[in-house]
Amino acid sequence: xxxxxxxxxxxxxxxxxxxxxxxxxxxxxxxxxxxxxxxxxxxxxxxxxxxxxxxxxxxxxxxxxxxxxxxxxxxxxxxxxxxxxxxxxxxxxxxxxxxxxxxxxxxxxxxxxxxxxxxxxxxxxxxxxxxxxxxxxxxxxxxxxxxxxxxxxxxxxxxxxxxxxxxxxxxxxxxxxxxxxx
Amino acid sequence: xxxxxxxxxxxxxxxxxxxxxxxxxxxxxxxxxxxxxxxxxxxxxxxxxxxxxxxxxxxxxxxxxxxxxxxxxxxxxxxxxxxxxxxxxxxxxxxxxxxxxxxxxxxxxxxxxxxxxxxxxxxxxxxxxxxxxxxxxxxxxxxxxxxxxxxxxxxxxxxxxxxxxxxxxxxxxxxxxxxxxx
Amino acid sequence: xxxxxxxxxxxxxxxxxxxxxxxxxxxxxxxxxxxxxxxxxxxxxxxxxxxxxxxxxxxxxxxxxxxxxxxxxxxxxxxxxxxxxxxxxxxxxxxxxxxxxxxxxxxxxxxxxxxxxxxxxxxxxxxxxxxxxxxxxxxxxxxxxxxxxxxxxxxxxxxxxxxxxxxxxxxxxxxxxxxxxx
Amino acid sequence: xxxxxxxxxxxxxxxxxxxxxxxxxxxxxxxxxxxxxxxxxxxxxxxxxxxxxxxxxxxxxxxxxxxxxxxxxxxxxxxxxxxxxxxxxxxxxxxxxxxxxxxxxxxxxxxxxxxxxxxxxxxxxxxxxxxxxxxxxxxxxxxxxxxxxxxxxxxxxxxxxxxxxxxxxxxxxxxxxxxxxx
DNA sequence: AATGAATGAGTATTCATTCAT
DNA sequence: CATGAATGAATACTCATTCAT
Numbered sequence: 001x002x003x004x005x006x007x008x009x010x011x012x013x014x015x016x017x018x019x020x021x022x023x024x025x026x027x028x029x030x031x032x033x034x035x036x037x038x039x040x041x042x043x044x045x046x047x048x049x050x051x052x053x054x055x056x057x058x059x060x061x062x063x064x065x066x067x068x069x070x071x072x073x074x075x076x077x078x079x080x081x082x083x084x085x086x087x088x089x090x091x092x093x094x095x096x097x098x099x100x101x102x103x104x105x106x107x108x109x110x111x112x113x114x115x116x117x118x119x120x121x122x123x124x125x126x127x128x129x130x131x132x133x134x135x136x137x138x139x140x141x142x143x144x145x146x147x148x149x150x151x152x153x154x155x156x157x158x159x160x161x162x163x164x165x166x167x168x169x170x171x172x173x174x175x176x177x178x179x180x181x182x
Numbered sequence: 183x184x185x186x187x188x189x190x191x192x193x194x195x196x197x198x199x200x201x202x203x204x205x206x207x208x209x210x211x212x213x214x215x216x217x218x219x220x221x222x223x224x225x226x227x228x229x230x231x232x233x234x235x236x237x238x239x240x241x242x243x244x245x246x247x248x249x250x251x252x253x254x255x256x257x258x259x260x261x262x263x264x265x266x267x268x269x270x271x272x273x274x275x276x277x278x279x280x281x282x283x284x285x286x287x288x289x290x291x292x293x294x295x296x297x298x299x300x301x302x303x304x305x306x307x308x309x310x311x312x313x314x315x316x317x318x319x320x321x322x323x324x325x326x327x328x329x330x331x332x333x334x335x336x337x338x339x340x341x342x343x344x345x346x347x348x349x350x351x352x353x354x355x356x357x358x359x360x361x362x363x364x
Numbered sequence: 365x366x367x368x369x370x371x372x373x374x375x376x377x378x379x380x381x382x383x384x385x386x387x388x389x390x391x392x393x394x395x396x397x398x399x400x401x402x403x404x405x406x407x408x409x410x411x412x413x414x415x416x417x418x419x420x421x422x423x424x425x426x427x428x429x430x431x432x433x434x435x436x437x438x439x440x441x442x443x444x445x446x447x448x449x450x451x452x453x454x455x456x457x458x459x460x461x462x463x464x465x466x467x468x469x470x471x472x473x474x475x476x477x478x479x480x481x482x483x484x485x486x487x488x489x490x491x492x493x494x495x496x497x498x499x500x501x502x503x504x505x506x507x508x509x510x511x512x513x514x515x516x517x518x519x520x521x522x523x524x525x526x527x528x529x530x531x532x533x534x535x536x537x538x539x540x541x542x543x544x545x546x
Numbered sequence: 547x548x549x550x551x552x553x554x555x556x557x558x559x560x561x562x563x564x565x566x567x568x569x570x571x572x573x574x575x576x577x578x579x580x581x582x583x584x585x586x587x588x589x590x591x592x593x594x595x596x597x598x599x600x601x602x603x604x605x606x607x608x609x610x611x612x613x614x615x616x617x618x619x620x621x622x623x624x625x626x627x628x629x630x631x632x633x634x635x636x637x638x639x640x641x642x643x644x645x646x647x648x649x650x651x652x653x654x655x656x657x658x659x660x661x662x663x664x665x666x667x668x669x670x671x672x673x674x675x676x677x678x679x680x681x682x683x684x685x686x687x688x689x690x691x692x693x694x695x696x697x698x699x700x701x702x703x704x705x706x707x708x709x710x711x712x713x714x715x716x717x718x719x720x721x722x723x724x725x726x727x728x
Numbered sequence: 729a730a731t732g733a734a735t736g737a738g739t740a741t742t743c744a745t746t747c748a749t
Numbered sequence: 750c751a752t753g754a755a756t757g758a759a760t761a762c763t764c765a766t767t768c769a770t
Contacts, residue, residue: 008750029211031743042752047745100336143348150332154282166325171352185769190733213760224735229762372729393575395764406731411766464700507712514696518646530689534717549748554754577739588756593741595754 012049014039019060024092028101032056054102058111061099064088065114072118078126078141079175081118082168085145086152086175090160093153116142133172144171194231196221201242206274210283214238236284240293243281246270247296254300260308260323261357263300264350267327268334268357272342275335298324315354326353376413378403383424388456392465396420418466422475425463428452429478436482442490442505443539445482446532449509450516450539454524457517480506497536508535558595560585565606570638574647578602600648604657607645610634611660618664624672624687625721627664628714631691632698632721636706639699662688679718690717 018039022030032053036046050056068076068084076084089096100108119138127134132141148167155163168175200221204212214235218228232238250258250266258266271278282290302320309316314323330349337345350357382403386394396417400410414420432440432448440448453460464472483502491498496505512531519527532539564585568576578599582592596602614622614630622630635642646654665684673680678687694713701709714721 011751032745033743036753043745044747044753045751048750053744096336100338105338140348140352143345143352146336146345147329147333147349147352150336151329153336154278154328154332156282156287163325163328166322167329170322170325170329170354185733185767186731187733187770189769193734214762215760225762226736226764227734230733235761375730396766397764400732407766408732408768409730412729417765460700464702469702504712504716507709507716510700510709511693511697511713511716514700515693517700518642518692518696520646520651527689527692530686531693534686534689534693536716549746549754550752551749551754553748557755578741579739589741590743590757591755599740 008049011039011041011045014041015046015049015056016059016063019056020063020092020095023057023060023094023098027094028097030094052102053098054104054107057095057098058103058107061095061103061111064095065111065118068118069114072121076122077129077131078119078122079129079131081122082131082141082145082173083175085149086164089149089152090164093149093155096149096153112142115145119145130174132174136172144168144173147171193221193223193227196223197228197231197238198241198245201238202245202274202277205239205242205276205280209276210279212276234284235280236286236289239277239280240285240289243277243285243293246274246277247293247300250300251296254303258304259311259313260301260304261311261313263304264313264323264327264355265357267331268346271331271334272346275331275337278331278335294324297327301327312356314356318354326350326355329353372413375403375405375409378405379410379413379420380423380427383420384427384456384459387421387424387458387462391458392461394458416466417462418468418471421459421462422467422471425459425467425475428456428459429475429482432482433478436485440486441493441495442483442486443493443495445486446495446505446509446537447539449513450528453513453516454528457513457519460513460517476506479509483509494538496538500536508532508537511535554595557585557587557591561587561592561595561602562605562609565602566609566638566641569603569606569640569644573640574643576640598648599644600650600653603641603644604649604653607641607649607657610638610641611657611664614664615660618667622668623675623677624665624668625675625677627668628677628687628691628719629721631695632710635695635698636710639695639701642695642699658688661691665691676720678720682718690714690719693717 015035018035022035022038026034032046033043035056036043039046046056050059067088068081071080071084099111103111116138119141123132123136123138123141126132126141127136132144148164148171151163151167152160197217200217204217204220208216214228215225217238218225221228228238232241249270250263253262253266281293285293298320301323305314305318305320305323308314308323309318314326330346330353333345333349334342379399382399386399386402390398396410397407399420400407403410410420414423431452432445435444435448463475467475480502483505487496487500487502487505490496490505491500496508512528512535515527515531516524561581564581568581568584572580578592579589581602582589585592592602596605613634614627617626617630645657649657662684665687669678669682669684669687672678672687673682678690694710694717697709697713698706
């Protein structure tokens, strides 16, 4: 990374990617310096781009949401959306924690809204497909997501699969098995 | 009561009480020194009684479970058990985190077993009363508890009441309203 | 250990034995509490008997010297005396450190005098036997002891044997091989 | 010179200088904070430069060896080398301890090798000059150094001069008197 | 006289944040 | 703008010493 505005954008991206990795690997309390080092960037640059822990966490989470947005833009179904959330929550449970605990209300609210939009976009077809019961509102689906994601965040590695499977059942959500549908 | 074995027991109790407060107020990462100070004992005594953060957290959580055990021993219903869990999770969400993340597997497993016993004891009557659906197993109830408790732990203060209310609904759990029965 | 003056003597002995073990195992900076625990005695008792670290260290070293005194009383030769010193220094190098650094001048001087007496007692025969050169004074022998003991104290485990062997050579001291003479 | 890479080198040097002083004054167990304070840098900087006690001790000892290397490079004799060792050991006996006990094997071995090289470089002329007996190997000289240095490290201030003088004699080493040769 | 819990000062260590270059 | 060293407050943890029982 050298100088100039082009480099600035590159650094930003590198930092976000690094943050996703580091938070996944080391958890909520990972030292910010680890992120800078992983990104191959000075401490100062991390601070310039993201003045608080919440800011970098939010940006990392942002990338998660963006992934789902891309999925939906490509025609993904509600089931696939929920599946991806599940995957994200499983592989990096800390991210939820960091984002919720450190990014300001505003930021959290904004991320939540984007998720809501995605749910709303896929919900009608999802109802028809039987992914969720007919009477579920978007808020309900969002709540399901939160319940499952939070539980995943606090579960040990080996109990995650059964936990998530049964949780969906109790909540009336029907996802196809993990085995990629042919 | 400053020295001697009599004081030891008192100090232990004071430390546990302090830990419950401090973890509730300051969260998972509260400085252990704060617990010692709140309990009115020296740092060394905290370490003598509870050599690790997990140990004191486990003991504090223990007290939570003990409260529920007392409730059940006094004839509490499943609905009341769930209500108390909800209350504990709301007032001290951090405790779940600390216990899960710091007390060893063994400890966590043992606490979980005690909860299971309480659920099993109250489940039959709970089914009859309509607190939970007929087909719910004790494992299912336990899972409901975990889902709600985890979500509470990661929610902001003002969204907790609606969150928990709707969660129970989605999970098919029916609790009486919080308003104390006249 | 119960009470009364008989117990007091027992405790004292147990503490000294424990100190020899602990200093040997854990080195100079071993926590005094470890000695009390090993001796099966309360912290307070350790303090009653030995008010300072130097006091307990001195007493432990005392036991070392006493062992040699017993050896000489039983007709031990200078070579045997030096061999026992070597053995003590090898198995518990820390003791020298602790004693020298913590016991007061007076104590150290007194221990040194007792060693001198032992050397003087065995020196004449030692000269004849060729253990040390004819012209060695007791002071010289004492110095040899100090040189070798100090070096042992600061050597790593596996270099001790060659170190001590060659040291004696350079110093003109001739000890029989370790293999017990039949 | 407060920040930047230029200051880094200065700070490093200041830390090493401070460490030499502090270890000399306060011994092996001197608080690392004292070194930082003496060097006029923050605690963090000490840790950045030297992550362990052994690292800073090794660096300090390193400086000792470097002094001798400079001496040899300037044509110093074996006698002068031994004299400088004696001086270093006398003025800062702790350094030997710290280095041996805390710097890893590798480090210690490397320092020892450098000393060996210096001895080997000056030994032939030293033999001719009568500083050491003809038959002494470099290993022998090294051993003499260790014996004397260790003993100095564990001697009280006022016995050092006679101790070291007589030690050299017993070991067959002949150094000129301390009085600077005109 | 013995016990062992309580104390709290002392030290190591980490890391968010700043800032000279 | 980027860098990465410097900072120092915050925290964990240990252990010598005291003292009520």
